[in-house]
Amino acid sequence: MASQERINLLAPGHRACPGCGAAVALRQILRPLGRNTIAVSATGCVETFTSPYDQSSWEVPWMHSLFENSGAVASGVRAALDVQGEKDVNLVVISGDGGTFDIGMGALSGMLERKDNVTYICYDNEAYMNTGVQRSGSTPHAAATTTTPSGKKSYGKIEYKKDVPGIVWAHDAEYVATASIAYPQDLMRKVKKANEIYGPKYIQVHTPCCIGWGFDASKTIQVGKLAVETGLVPIYEMEKGQPVKVKKAAEKKPIEEYLKVQSRFKHLFKEQERDEVIKELQAICNANIEHFGI
C-alpha cells in the first residue's frame, strides 16, 4: 500500500466545506481503488463539491445522474463493462445517506438482489446536508435538524437510525462493513478487501459534518472517534449474519461527551425533562456495546 498511499485521486481545489468528513472519506476510499476505477455518485454533497463544470476534482471516470438511482446506474455500468470484456475495472458507488437509506433504497436493493459486482459506499453524514441539514433515515434519535427542530413540543428526531447494514446483509451481500474516517487505515483496508471480492459489497462510512452537526471544523476526527467510543456508531464487518472484527473501545465514553460537543444535541441539556432522552440514547449505546462486543 505504500505507493498507493501517495496517490490522491481527488484533485485539490474542490468546494467541500472546511472540516468536511465526506471529503476526507473520499480520499481514503479512492487510494486503495487506484486509477483503474469508475465511480458513480448520487446527488449530494460529494457530487456538488467535486464536480463543478470544467473544474471536476475526479481523476477517475465519474458519473452522477440523479439522487435515487446510483445502484441501478452502477448495474448498467457493470453490464456494459462485462459485455466489452473489461471485467478488471473497479466499480464503486459513492452516495450519501439520503441517497442510500431513503430515496435510493429501491435501486440499491435491486442491485444487491442481482448480485452485481459493485462496491457501494455510503458516506453517512446523518442528514440531508447538501440541502441544508434536513433529517434522513440515518439521522440519530433526538438530533435536531432543520426539519426535526427542537421546540416546546419536540426534542428533535423521534425515529431511530435505520439499520441499513442489516438490510443489506439480509440481501445476502458478499461483504458488509461499517467504518469511520476517524480510523483511516481500517477504512482503506475495508475498501481494498471489498474491492477484491466479486459481487455486491456495502461499506457505510461515518463522516461527521461540522456544519450540520454543529462543531468546530478542526474537530471532525475527534467527533468521529467519540461516536465510536460511546458505542453509538459501531464499526464492524459482517460474516454469516454476525458482526466480526468489531472496533473495541477500551474505555467506553458516556454519551454526554459525544452530545455536548455538537449543537444538534444542545437542546437536550437545556431542560431538565430531557434527561430521559439522554438516558434513551445511552441505552442505545449500551445495547450496541453488548450486541457488538465493543
Added chain:
Amino acid sequence: MSVSVMEGSMAVAEAIKVCRPKVISAFPISPQTHIVEELSKMVADGQLDAKYIRVDSEFSAASAVYGSSATGVRSYTASSSQGLLLMIEVLYAMAGTRLPVVLTGVNRTVSAPITIQPDHQDTMALRDTGVIQLHVENSQEAYATHIQAFKLAEDHDILLPVMVCMDGWILTHSYEPIKLEDQKLVDSFLPNFVPKYRLDPKNPLTYGAYADEQVQEFRLMQHFAMERAKSKIEVIANDYQKIFDQYYGGLIDEYKCDDAEVVLVAMGSVIGTFKDAVDTLRTEGVKVGIVKVRSYRPFPGEKIAQAVKNARVVAVMDKSMSVGQGGPLATDVKSAFANKEAPPVLSCIAGMGGRDVTIETVRKMVTKAQLALKTGKIPDIEYTDFRPEYLED
C-alpha cells in the same frame, strides 16, 4: 428477408434483435410486456447476445441503460404509461448527458382513472425531456423506425435518446404480416455503435457535472441537436428506403394533400383509419387529405405548414390533453402557423382512454371543419365523440 404474421410487439422485438443492443433493461407494464418478454426469451435462447438487467422499477430500468450507454454500449428499454412517467427524471438527465438510448414508448393513458387503454397522454408528458419522439402508424413502421432510431440517436451530430411511440394494444397486440430484414443488411445500415465519449479509466471524464453558469447553453445544445435531427430523420428514412424498399415518411408523411380543402393532422395508429375515411369521403366528393406527424419532437412545423399551404382548413386530432390548454398537437400546429399565411386550425380531441376512433369519428371532424369554414367561426376545441352522460354535475 422473410415475411411472417406476428403481433406488433414481436415485430418490435425482432427489430431490436437485429439492432444488436448490448444491454437491455426493462420493468414490465401493460401493454409493453410482450416486447420485453420476447426480448428476454431471445436472450435466454442465445438468439440475442445482450445483457438483460431485470430491475425493481422503470426508474431503475432507465437508470441502468443510462449507465450502460455512458459506458459505451448500445442500450434499449421500453415502457408505457405510469412507467414512462416514472422514467421522466432519468430521461431528462439522459438527454442532458447526451446518451443515445433507444426506448419504445408503448402508448397508454395515465391514471387517474386507472386503465390500461391507449392514448397519447403518457408520451406527451415526456414532450420536453429532450428525447426525440417518433410516432408510428403500424407495426411494420414500428419495425423500421426502431432500426432508424438507433442510427439517429447514435449519430455524433445528434446524441440524444430516441423514443419510438406506438399505440398500445392497437398495434402491440394486433397481428400483421411483417417483413423481417436480413441481419447483414441491417448491419450495413446500422454498424456497431461507436461512442463519442464513454466512462473509461484510460481516459477519465466527468459525466453529470454540477453547473450553474452554463445551463442555458447546455439546454440550447440539446435544442440545436434536435434541429439537426430534422434533416437526419429525413436522410435516414430515405437511406432506409434505398436499402429495404420501405418508406413511411420522414418528419411527416402526406396523403392526398395536393388538392385537399380539408387536411387532417394526427399521429400514430389512427392514420390507417384516417386513410380509409379519406378514401370514402373522396368518393362522396369531399376533398380531404392527411398529414401524418411522424416526428413529434423535433416538431416539423415548417413541413406541416408547407403540406397544408393549399388547404382551406386544418383539423388536428389529439389523443391527449394538456389540461387547461387543449390538444398538444393542435397547440404545436397553431404555434407553427403563427406569423405565417396558413389556414385556420380546428382542434379535435378524440380517442382518449382507448375510445374507438372510427371512420364516423373522422367524418364528424371533417363536417365540423367544413362548418367552421362556412360560418367563419372556429371553436377553441371540438370534443369529438364526447359523451355528456358521463359528466358529473
